Each structure stands twice: as structure tokens, then as C-alpha cells.
Amino acid sequence: xxxxxxxxxxxxxxxxxxxxxxxxxxxxxxxxxxxxxxxxxxxxxxxxxxxxxxxxxxxxxxxxxxxxxxxxxxxxxxxxxxxxxxxxxxxxxxxxxxxxxxxxxxxxxxxxxxxxxxxxxxxxxxxxxxxxxxxxxxxxxxxxxxxxxxxxxxxxxxxxxxxxxxxxxxxxxxxxxxxxxxxxxxxxxxxxxxxxxxxxxxxxxxxxxxxxxxxxxxxxxxxxxxxxxxxxxxxxxxxxxxxxxxxxxxxxxxxxxxxxxxxxxxxxxxxxxxxxxxxxxxx
Amino acid sequence: xxxxxxxxxxxxxxxxxxxxxxxxxxxxxxxxxxxxxxxxxxxxxxxxxxxxxxxxxxxxxxxxxxxxxxxxxxxxxxxxxxxxxxxxxxxxxxxxxxxxxxxxxxxxxxxxxxxxxxxxxxxxxxxxxxxxxxxxxxxxxxxxxxxxxxxxxxxxxxxxxxxxxxxxxxxxxxxxxxxxxxxxxxxxxxxxxxxxxxxxxxxxxxxxxxxxxxxxxxxxxxxxxxxxxxxxxxxxxxxxxxxxxxxxxxxxxxxxxxxxxxxxxxxxxxxxx
Amino acid sequence: xxxxxxxxxxxxxxxxxxxxxxxxxxxxxxxxxxxxxxxxxxxxxxxxxxxxxxxxxxxxxxxxxxxxxxxxxxxxxxxxxxxxxxxxxxxxxxxxxxxxxxxxxxxxxxxxxxxxxxxxxxxxxxxxxxxxxxxxxxxxxxxxxxxxxxxxxxxxxxxxxxxxxxxxxxxxxxxxxxxxxxxxxxxxxxxxxxxxxxxxxxxxxxxxxxxxxxxxxxxxxxxxxxxxxxxxxxxxxxxxxxxxxxxxxxxxxxxxxxxxxxxxxxxxxxxxxxxxxxxxxxxxxxxxxxxxxxxxxxxxxxxxxxxxxxxxxxxxxxxxxxxxxxxxxxxxxxx
Numbered sequence: 001x002x003x004x005x006x007x008x009x010x011x012x013x014x015x016x017x018x019x020x021x022x023x024x025x026x027x028x029x030x031x032x033x034x035x036x037x038x039x040x041x042x043x044x045x046x047x048x049x050x051x052x053x054x055x056x057x058x059x060x061x062x063x064x065x066x067x068x069x070x071x072x073x074x075x076x077x078x079x080x081x082x083x084x085x086x087x088x089x090x091x092x093x094x095x096x097x098x099x100x101x102x103x104x105x106x107x108x109x110x111x112x113x114x115x116x117x118x119x120x121x122x123x124x125x126x127x128x129x130x131x132x133x134x135x136x137x138x139x140x141x142x143x144x145x146x147x148x149x150x151x152x153x154x155x156x157x158x159x160x161x162x163x164x165x166x167x168x169x170x171x172x173x174x175x176x177x178x179x180x181x182x183x184x185x186x187x188x189x190x191x192x193x194x195x196x197x198x199x200x201x202x203x204x205x206x207x208x209x210x211x212x213x214x215x216x217x218x219x220x221x222x223x224x225x226x227x228x229x230x231x232x233x234x235x236x237x238x239x240x241x242x243x244x245x246x247x248x249x250x251x252x253x254x255x256x257x258x259x260x261x262x263x264x265x266x267x268x269x270x271x272x273x274x275x276x277x278x279x280x281x282x283x
Numbered sequence: 284x285x286x287x288x289x290x291x292x293x294x295x296x297x298x299x300x301x302x303x304x305x306x307x308x309x310x311x312x313x314x315x316x317x318x319x320x321x322x323x324x325x326x327x328x329x330x331x332x333x334x335x336x337x338x339x340x341x342x343x344x345x346x347x348x349x350x351x352x353x354x355x356x357x358x359x360x361x362x363x364x365x366x367x368x369x370x371x372x373x374x375x376x377x378x379x380x381x382x383x384x385x386x387x388x389x390x391x392x393x394x395x396x397x398x399x400x401x402x403x404x405x406x407x408x409x410x411x412x413x414x415x416x417x418x419x420x421x422x423x424x425x426x427x428x429x430x431x432x433x434x435x436x437x438x439x440x441x442x443x444x445x446x447x448x449x450x451x452x453x454x455x456x457x458x459x460x461x462x463x464x465x466x467x468x469x470x471x472x473x474x475x476x477x478x479x480x481x482x483x484x485x486x487x488x489x490x491x492x493x494x495x496x497x498x499x500x501x502x503x504x505x506x507x508x509x510x511x512x513x514x515x516x517x518x519x520x521x522x523x524x525x526x527x528x529x530x531x532x533x534x535x536x537x538x539x540x541x542x543x544x545x546x547x548x549x550x551x552x553x554x555x556x
Numbered sequence: 557x558x559x560x561x562x563x564x565x566x567x568x569x570x571x572x573x574x575x576x577x578x579x580x581x582x583x584x585x586x587x588x589x590x591x592x593x594x595x596x597x598x599x600x601x602x603x604x605x606x607x608x609x610x611x612x613x614x615x616x617x618x619x620x621x622x623x624x625x626x627x628x629x630x631x632x633x634x635x636x637x638x639x640x641x642x643x644x645x646x647x648x649x650x651x652x653x654x655x656x657x658x659x660x661x662x663x664x665x666x667x668x669x670x671x672x673x674x675x676x677x678x679x680x681x682x683x684x685x686x687x688x689x690x691x692x693x694x695x696x697x698x699x700x701x702x703x704x705x706x707x708x709x710x711x712x713x714x715x716x717x718x719x720x721x722x723x724x725x726x727x728x729x730x731x732x733x734x735x736x737x738x739x740x741x742x743x744x745x746x747x748x749x750x751x752x753x754x755x756x757x758x759x760x761x762x763x764x765x766x767x768x769x770x771x772x773x774x775x776x777x778x779x780x781x782x783x784x785x786x787x788x789x790x791x792x793x794x795x796x797x798x799x800x801x802x803x804x805x806x807x808x809x810x811x812x813x814x815x816x817x818x819x820x821x822x823x824x825x826x827x828x829x830x831x832x833x834x835x836x837x838x839x840x841x842x843x844x845x846x847x848x849x850x851x852x853x854x855x856x857x858x859x860x861x862x863x864x865x866x867x868x869x870x871x872x873x874x875x876x877x878x879x880x881x882x883x884x885x886x887x888x889x890x891x
Contacts, residue, residue: 064334186311189315192319205329371653374618377618546620
């Protein structure tokens, strides 16, 4: 029970931290604006390619826009909450919260998981909002209607995919957190590199098959790639069969990543305790 | 030398030194700062390729270089005074005879010199490994680059006064400004080829937008015949000069007014403990 | 020249400062009058929330007064801050202000440049003051690697590097170990004596005031209640304080009438949990009043195990002025 209690308390703290704005509408707007803008950058590049290049036909263009909108917003969603553990540890060392959490009954995993889940909730809301707004802006700017499949079934399946992806993102979060436990500076460096790698290899903006071998294989084994493919399958292609295929791969990959992440984090904490750096302030 | 001028110059030098020493004293900073812009530029250049426009690779890497400076302006210029306030450094600046303008100029110069290694690294990687097709007019490139940086950092100085007032939300404002301004400025793409005229006109109030337009034209011409439209480049140069000067003046005035307000309200030394 | 004949470097007249709060205005300073002389170490002693920091901030040009006047070296702090700033410096115990990736020496040099010091002179002063404060071996270490005590030593060196005429220090030894605090106090005393600097020291550490201050102003609720040398203030209480020890510790309510005994100006109490003993310190104006307090304790059925007379402390002076100790006063302010 105390695991659950610790988890719930951490979710509440994480939510208050992410969304404890005196003006919630302002806070929500500020958090949504960045994913919208980065999505629009990618869409505009595609538009320029469409207008000036040779490989996109007018029939394919709306689909391609949809491909990028879904990929870019989900990439932003994954990035937003997978590095919350790093943030919580770095901030927690600065404020001495993290050492206090570490020495508590259930220690840090429920705390970091709770912070992650809170950020998942806030990021889901902002991602869906930014997806919707990006669709509207595309219509206004490019005069193109994105052929999204929005039915009760597709929405439910999409929501389910978001939930399944928690395993992979949390696993990644714990892996990154394993580094942050040691780091006394540049603790945010590894997450930014990982975010950058995900941008290239998670099929957020273009099919990984367009990358040369063996780089395309890297993309194919990432659970995030399968999650984005599953989301496209249901929201763009309307293909439930493909959806479950990709989701299954994402689930399996996510479980493996979560287990690896937890093991790495536990090992890292033990080592950090031996070295005496658990409460060393980050610079 | 006039004592006031001497303090001004010494302060500029000292603040520049602190900033560059912090970066160059930890070489890992370069690797850290290069990472995300590199992957972003790489992803977007691959997007250009998959969209059938290999010539766009240059825009992607130019964008990565300029985003390094834009990020530095937001996170290390605009927010700096707010963080200095948290540390108790800002009140030391106020109680010293050093003018705030000198501290700001020093921060800017330090920021430019500190960001240069990662920006140059990214430019070299892009140029050497991806060989973007380019048609540079180097003298104009140099002028537009210098003016763009000057205007950008002048904007950072002006923003720093705003952040002094709205300090607690600075991080969120930075996050909110970073991507939208990058998008509106056409950092990774030529806005003149994508945006309707009205949106382009609106974007021209942003120094980064004007600078990007000038740099893209002088590096990649943007015209089908491969020859840059110099009238537009000169327009951009003039706009940048006006913006830079105006923003510098506005920053100086705003900080004076805010210092006075802060002294009356008692908020100069207020910080989180 | 004695301190008495020295000119005033800090002059404060009827200084008031009000802050706008959510629950109404807060009066931080309520008509403060003060004169500090050249070469003097002047302590401003009071509990948290008394107005010490507000006064320091006004004098160091960080804050405007609501009314009244304050002059440093003859210049008005409100209207002529640019004349004041080259002549002063300020340091706070709450600050650990410095750039983390720069060495201590680099940080000190940087701040010297804000005052236009030639680099050679700056380094000479850095070396000289660091030697005095035992900081020399740490000068070339990055700021973030220094412990709290050494960062504070850097802060103190920084406050003197520009050769200020007046130095404002706000709790400079708070949270420091005994040795570091002692070193800093020795340094401050030397700077005032040998260089003729005026040092205004805001603190609630009475031992510090006793040790180094030429004069002390006791402040509470924005008002200066008394201003004199520490010795004169303690003597102003008249008789030495009475200390009574009782076991078991009496109920606090039963002690209340002690304050009404003839000649008793106030009292503070503390409990030694390990020994199960209460210690009551009573500020009295005469030996007769002291006896009266002892008689009260006995008549009230309290088990008095010992009593003695001791030299008054500045806290007892404060108690005599306000009727409460520092701890109780801070408790009141908090609630």
C-alpha cells in the first residue's frame, strides 16, 4: 500500500509543479505553444519541398502532412515526460528533496514514476491540443485538410496507445535518471542528446526506411517508433490490424526498456551511495 | 581616461571574461551545446531530402547555427538577470558604480564568444559532411551575420528587463518563445518561400526573422537563377541596424526605469532562498 | 583621533519604510534616527523582522525610503545613489554570490572591475585580504567546489576589495562554524581600526555585537529602542540579572505573575529537558527586586534548586526594553 501512497503523492506533487499556475489558461497556453511551433516548422519544410521539389504529388501531400503532424506531436509528448526523472533528480538535489525521498520507506522509484505519470497527464493534454491546433493552422496556412480518421474507435485506440507507451517512456526516464543520480553538472546533456537521437530514429518526421542500413535498423527496434507507427495506423490509415501489430511491438519493447531502466537506476543508486554523491548538489 | 569610461570598459571586459571563462574552462560545454542543434539540423535535412529538396540541407544547418545563438540569447541573456537575482548577484551590480549597460554588453559579447565554438562546430559538420549547395556572397554574409547577432543580443537585453519583472515564470516564457519565434523567423526554412506576404510582414518585427532572411539570401540566393536579390538584402541590413539600435536604447531605458521601480517597491533583492 | 571626535559617515533622520502587503501595509522602519562615525563598527541588533535588513538595503541604495532622509558620506542615498555607490560595499550572510565555474580569485577580480580597480591593485588586495582570512589556498579553486565557510570568506573579501569607506554587512557570520566566524570578526575589527572604515553590522547574534561593535543600536518593530556602547547598555539595567533554576519545570502560566513583581523588568525561560530543569533569567533593577522574584517563586510552590546573579546580556537589555526575549519576539512576528 505504501508504494501506491507514495506514487499517488508524487503524482500530485508533479501535477502541482507542472500545472500549479495561478492562471491555468496561461500556463496551458505556454506549454502548448512550443510543440505547435516545432510541428509547424516541420510541416512548412514539407510544404516547401512540395512546392519546389519533385517527389511529393498533390494527392500524397495531405497524407504526408498528417504523417508529420502525428509524428512531431507524439515526439514532443515522449520528450516532455521521459526526461522528468532527470529533472526531478537534478532539481531534487538542489532543493534537498531527492535525498529525503531516497531515505524514505519506498525510496525514489515510486517518486520518479509518479512525477513521470503526472507529466504524462499534462503532456497528453497539451499534445492533443497542439495536434488539433496544428491541423487547423495547416488548413489556414496551406489550404490543406489533413485526412485524420477521428472516430470513437480511433480515439479510444489512440488513447490506449498513449498509455502503452508509458512503459517505454518511463523506462527511458529511469535510464536517463541513472545518469542524473551521478551527475553534478550537465545532467541535462544526456537527455538532450537522446531527444535529438529520437528525433532522427523514431520516425517522427520521415520513415526510418529512408535512412541507410544499419541506421534504419536502429529505428525499427525502438518501441517509440512502433508507438508512433501504431498511432498513425489508427489515426491516418484507419487500419486496426496494423495498429495492434505495432502496438504489440511497442508494448514488448516498452516492458524490456522499463525493466532495463529500473535495473540500471537501482544499480546507479547503489553505486552513488557508495561514492557519496546522492546528496551532492548539482552546479 | 575618464573614470566613468574606465569603469564602463573594465566592466564590459570583466563580464565578457566571466562568461567565456565559464564556457572555455569546461570544454564539455561545446559537446553538450552542439548535440541537440546537430540532431535537429540532421533530422530536418533528412526531411528536406525525403521531401525531394536536397538543396534545403543548407537551411537546416544554418538554422542549427542560428538557433544556438537564439537559445543563448533566451537562456543566458534574457533570463540571466533573473538568475543573478536568485543568487544575490543582481543586487551587487546595482550597488556598484558599474552601469548596467556595461554588464549587458559584457554578457552579450561573452555569450557570442561562448556560443561560437558550438556554432562553428555545427557549421563545419554541416559543410563538410553534408555539402549543402551554396552560393555565398561572403562580405555580405559577414555583415548580415554580425548585424543579426547584434540585433539578437540587443533583443536579449530588452527581454532581460521584462524578465526582471516576471522572473518567476522566466523558464516557461523561454520555452514559449523559443520555438514560436524560431518558426515565425523561418530559422530552418526560407519564410519568403512559405509564408503569405502578410505573415512575412508581421515577422519582420523580429530581428531573427530579418537576419535569417538576409543570411539565407546571401548564402543560398533563394532565387531560381541562383542570384540573390540584393535590394532585399540591403533592406534587411537597414532593418537590422535600426532594430539593433532601438532595442539597445529601449533596454537601457527599461532597466533604468525598472531599477527605480524595484528600489521603490523593494523587489531588487527579493529572491527564493 | 577618538571615535567620539570622528565625523559622521552615515546619517539617518526619521527614516520610514512601508511595504504594501496582501493583508495591508507593513511598516518596516518607523522613524529611525542614527549617526554612525568614521572608523566605527556599529551593530544593529534585533530579532528577525525588526527592520535591520530594510535599513541596510536603504543605506546601500537598494531600496528607497518612504520618508525621512539617509545620507552616506554626505550623499543622499535616495536621490544621489550614483555618488554613494563608489564609496560603499555590501555583503549578506544569506548570499553566496559568485559564478560557479570561475575560481574564487576570478570572482573577486571580476567584482573589483565593477569598481574600476586596476587589475594589479585588485590582485594585491585579493592576496592581502585572503591571507588574513585564511583563504589563500582556495583562491584558485572553482567557486562551486568551496564549502559554505570559504564561500563566505570570499564574500567578505569581496566587500572590502574596492576600499570602501562604508561597509554594510547583513548577518555575515550566519550559519558559519566557530573558527570561520571568529576569523571574519577579527578581520572586520582590523579593517575598522587600521583603515578607518565604517562598518554597519546588522545581526541578531549578540556575542558578535559584544565582541566587535563599538556601539550598538537595538531595533524592534522598526524603531531604535536604545543606542550606546554594549557595556553602557548592559549597565543601564542597573543590577545584574537573576538566574533561578527549578525542578520540575513550572507551568508557563504560573510564571506570568513574575513579570508583575516590583522591580522586575522582564524575564525569559528555557528548559533543560535532559536534566528536567527550568532556567528563568529575570531582569531586575535592584537587589531588592531580585529577592522579590525569589520570594515569588518560593511562595508559588516552585521548587527552587539554585539561584545566582550574573552579568547582564544584551538579550536582557532587549527584554527590559520590550518585555520579551528574541525567541518569543520572533514567535510573535511569525504568528
